[in-house]
Amino acid sequence: MRPATLDALVERGLLILALSSIGILLLITVFIFREGGPLLFRVGIGNFLGTSWQPAEGQFGIATMVAGSAAVTVGALLLGVPLGLACAIVLAEMVSIRTRTILKPAIEVLAGIPSVVYGFIGIVVLIPWIRQNLGGAGASVLAGSIILGIMVLPTVIGISIDALQAVPKSYREGSIALGATRWQTIRRVVLPAARSGIVAAVILGMGRAVGETMAVIMVAGNSVQIPHSPLDSVRTLTANIALEMGYAAGDHRSALFATGVVLFVIIMALNATANLARGWQRRRTVIRPPISQATSADLGKTTRTIRDPEAC
Amino acid sequence: MGKNGCVAGITLVCLIVIHGCGGGVRSGLTLAGSTSVQPFAEKWAEAYRIRRPDLEIHVQGGGSTAGVQAADSGAAQIGMCSRELKPDEAAKLKTLVVARDGISLIVHPQNPVGDLTIEQIQKIYEGTVTTWKDVGGIGAKITTITREAGSGTRGAFEELVMMHGKKKIAPSALVQDSTGAVRQMVSQDPTAIGYISLGLVDRSVKPLKLAGVEGSEASIDAGKYPLVRPFLFLVKGEPSPMAREFIDFVTGPEGQALTRKEGLFPGRK
Numbered sequence: 001m002r003p004a005t006l007d008a009l010v011e012r013g014l015l016i017l018a019l020s021s022i023g024i025l026l027l028i029t030v031f032i033f034r035e036g037g038p039l040l041f042r043v044g045i046g047n048f049l050g051t052s053w054q055p056a057e058g059q060f061g062i063a064t065m066v067a068g069s070a071a072v073t074v075g076a077l078l079l080g081v082p083l084g085l086a087c088a089i090v091l092a093e094m095v096s097i098r099t100r101t102i103l104k105p106a107i108e109v110l111a112g113i114p115s116v117v118y119g120f121i122g123i124v125v126l127i128p129w130i131r132q133n134l135g136g137a138g139a140s141v142l143a144g145s146i147i148l149g150i151m152v153l154p155t156v157i158g159i160s161i162d163a164l165q166a167v168p169k170s171y172r173e174g175s176i177a178l179g180a181t182r183w184q185t186i187r188r189v190v191l192p193a194a195r196s197g198i199v200a201a202v203i204l205g206m207g208r209a210v211g212e213t214m215a216v217i218m219v220a221g222n223s224v225q226i227p228h229s230p231l232d233s234v235r236t237l238t239a240n241i242a243l244e245m246g247y248a249a250g251d252h253r254s255a256l257f258a259t260g261v262v263l264f265v266i267i268m269a270l271n272a273t274a275n276l277a278r279g280w281q282r283r284r285t286v287i288r289p290p291i292s293q294a295t296s297a298d299l300g301k302t303t304r305t306i307r308d309p310e311a312c
Numbered sequence: 313m314g315k316n317g318c319v320a321g322i323t324l325v326c327l328i329v330i331h332g333c334g335g336g337v338r339s340g341l342t343l344a345g346s347t348s349v350q351p352f353a354e355k356w357a358e359a360y361r362i363r364r365p366d367l368e369i370h371v372q373g374g375g376s377t378a379g380v381q382a383a384d385s386g387a388a389q390i391g392m393c394s395r396e397l398k399p400d401e402a403a404k405l406k407t408l409v410v411a412r413d414g415i416s417l418i419v420h421p422q423n424p425v426g427d428l429t430i431e432q433i434q435k436i437y438e439g440t441v442t443t444w445k446d447v448g449g450i451g452a453k454i455t456t457i458t459r460e461a462g463s464g465t466r467g468a469f470e471e472l473v474m475m476h477g478k479k480k481i482a483p484s485a486l487v488q489d490s491t492g493a494v495r496q497m498v499s500q501d502p503t504a505i506g507y508i509s510l511g512l513v514d515r516s517v518k519p520l521k522l523a524g525v526e527g528s529e530a531s532i533d534a535g536k537y538p539l540v541r542p543f544l545f546l547v548k549g550e551p552s553p554m555a556r557e558f559i560d561f562v563t564g565p566e567g568q569a570l571t572r573k574e575g576l577f578p579g580r581k
Contacts, residue, residue, distance in 0.1 A: 055461055056477070064483075123493075128500050137455040138501065139486055222460075222487035233486050243489050247347060247462030249373065 032264055036257030043251070048258060053224045055244070055252040062259055067226045068141075068234030069210055069266075075145025075230065076152055076209040081202055083149070084156030088201075091157070092164035093186050104161070111154035119218030122147045127219060136231035139221030144234070147215050152205035159204060163197020163278075164190060196277040203274040207267050213238040237263050340368030341554050345379015345392030348464035349543045352411065352574055353392055356562050359570055363561070367554070380405065383546040389555040391546035394464075395471070405546045409579035410562050411571045414510030415468050415539040416527045418495065418517040420502040425449040427521040430538060433473055436505060439482030444503065456485040457494050457506035465491065469507050472539045491575070509575035510540075529577050543576065 040048055043060055050061030087107065091100050122143055131138030167190050175185040191198070213236075221233025222243060235243075241256045241263075248256055343353050350373050357369040374382070376393040380401050383391025397407060417433055419425060425448055428436075435441040437456055445451045458481050459466035470477045488494045494506040499516035506517075510527050513519045519527055522538060531537040545559060561567050568578040 054480075123496060123500075127497075131501060137486060137504070139497070217489060218493070222489075223484050224487075225483045233484070235487065243460040243487065244462055246460075247373075252462075 076148035079149030088160030159201035511575035
């Protein structure tokens with residue numbers, strides 16, 4: 001076979017493989033919407049967005065689950081974002097390359113721990129602690145938030161580090177040359193320049209928290225109610241599907257697929273927003289020339305940046 | 313390769329022979345009915361397949377009433393039912409109690425409460441009784457733990473305690489998706505109450521007496537323990553040889569051992 005023919009064949013083959021993975025996504029989308037969509041029309045949007053979930057009686061309101069997902073996700077971000085961002089700043093800006101090559105893989109190990117293990121630690125350690133020290137049943141929004149807060153760390157840290165490292169070195173050099181301290185440089189120059197990348201990290205972390213299932217089932221208690229305090233038990237959208245899928249039939253099953261449709265739309269919206277934010281940062285930071293060849297006009301620009309982070 | 317071919321050949325011959333003897337039932341053995349019995353029937357079928365790998369056993373759900381209809385119409389050779397039959401149903405079909413499903417209310421071993429009435433349990437799960445003090449315990453709030461919708465154990469609990477679902481379990485009850493998870497939560501929380509199959513109670517939790525009656529095989533046999541329901545197999549007329557053999561397996565020593573392992577009690581002889 002001639003090399004050119006082989007080349008063409010390999011190219012075709014790879015193209016087909018690449019398209020098939022997108023095809024799978026399409027099939028999943030069509031399937032979820034076909035299974036879940038008709039129920040929305042049959043029982044009405046009002047029923048579906050209500051607060052009463054009694055599948056046996058034809059009540060398919062998922063509002064309590066939306067509230068549950070929102071509550072644990074917000075809690076997870078309150079905990080995970082400050083921790084993750086601090087960790088990313090230290091790793092990207094403050095430590096030597098050698099320390100970073102040891103610590104960064106260590107954090108990535110967190111992502112490799114199966115979620116059922118997080119859940120189990122939650123049941124055995126966290127839930128009794130909350131019950132004894134804060135009251136309530138222990139299985140609660142708080143327990144879910146803490147476990148998810150830890151689980152989103154690898155996502156938040158990893159993407160934040162990428163965003164910080166994408167800020168051109170010339171920005172830092174310029175800032176330090178003008179007399180700023182290292183912390184001033186990080187706060188006034190690097191963080192604002194990496195802002196949209198960090199926003200992407202937070203949004204993807206949010207997607208991770210919304211989509212997590214097993215660990216949340218184990219620690220959040222799964223009561224179908226709107227939480228009034230962090231110590232109340234809640235059920236998330238993912239937990240609802242996983243808990244009841246085993247035996248569901250007929251409209252009940254369709255309602256679970258419809259829950260999946262809602263999740264799908266939320267995750268898609270979050271991912272799209274995150275991609276948008278990352279693309280935004282790339283466009284703004286790539287074209288600047290390095291500071292060593294900078295003209296006086298460029299230097300002026302950097303000076304403005306230090307005074308006014310928004311101008312960056 | 314030759315050995316494999318031989319095994320395949322024997323299997324094929326067996327299939328043809330059984331096919332011929334099957335009395336025209338092409339799809340093998342079909343069981344249909346109660347979704348509570350279904351998971352156990354699948355376990356029995358799984359174990360039976362080891363003995364008879366050539367036989368196709370289909371286990372379908374649909375509910376107890378559907379099980380009665382399926383057995384009556386012949387859509388299934390064996391109907392499954394998890395309630396006592398009504399008189400008109402019992403007149404049409406032969407019934408066999410293959411297992412009995414008891415429910416036990418469990419609390420933390422240190423909980424001073426050891427005895428409740430069905431009515432008290434109903435009120436606790438309904439959410440009208442919310443502290444242990446109201447039922448003779450400490451002043452702490454009760455944490456009720458239930459199973460997910462569709463679970464057989466929850467079905468039995470709703471039927472036997474919550475008056476066939478006329479009383480609703482409060483939405484604030486925690487929901488766990490397995491017997492193990494319920495037991496784990498109760499064993500950790502001194503204020504929790506949960507329910508699991510009687511046969512799966514272990515030392516990490518304390519089973520409650522019901523109006524003075526301890527849950528055990530003896531009290532069930534004596535008809536004193538109220539939270540129990542029969543798992544019935546229903547057949548119309550004489551069962552086919554295939555169905556007969558499967559029923560014998562389920563009620564035989566191997567099937568009964570499996571029944572106990574899954575937390576049920578064997579049916580009364």
